[in-house]
Amino acid sequence: MRFILSTALLALVALSAYAQAPAKPSEMEAPASLQLKGYNSRDIETFVKAYSDTVKVYNSPGQLSYKGKDELRKRYSSMFAQTPDLHCELVNRIVSGNVVIDHERVQFSKDRPRKEAIAVYRIKNGEIYEVTFISPDKN
Known part of the structure; x- marks a missing residue:
């Protein structure tokens, strides 16, 4: 009985640690995470590595x-050079x-206060091929 309780307790501790571990980015998230890093x-080299050579950038x-x-x-x-x-x-x-x-x-x-923004990334073959930036309306 002690063995079963010890095993169950160990399993609970392992599951708890797994649940709290940061999630790995999915394959689709990887380019978005890379460009953010x-x-x-x-x-600039890390940033552009996430994008395709033919990326299209939309402001809305x-x-x-x-x-x-x-x-x-x-x-x-x-x-990057002008914004430390x-x-x-x-x-x-x-x-x-x-x-x-x-x-x-x-x-x-x-x-200056932070600005809210939304970025929509379209990803193919591990690269961002299109990004659209959307700014909320100003009140």
């Missing part, structure tokens, strides 16, 4: 802002098929 460390649904990894690198290199306080907090993430939707709070400067 590069963004927060302002590491249906409005193409620019395309291509070279243009992405140019724009973000400049922003840059940090993105991931508030929530939804994964559905090949779409990853991130609700974010972005800090550009410590003396």
Whole structure:
């Protein structure tokens, strides 16, 4: 009886530790997680590694802002260099098929409030091939 109770207790402890362990990102989440890591460390090489060469970037649904990894690198290199306080907090993430939707709070400067943002990533072959940024309406 002691053996059964000890085994059950050990199983409960193991399950509890498993439940509290941080979840590994899914295959579809991996590029979104990689670009966020590069963004927060302002590491342009890590950041662009998550994107396809032909990525399309939209500032709101249906409005193409620019395309291509070279243009992405140019724009973000400049922003990373000019924004030492840059940090993105991931508030929530939804994964559905090949779409990853991130609700974010972005800090550009410590003396200004964070901005709410939504990023919708479309992923294929382990790369982000399209991203749409959506800003909430201002009141």
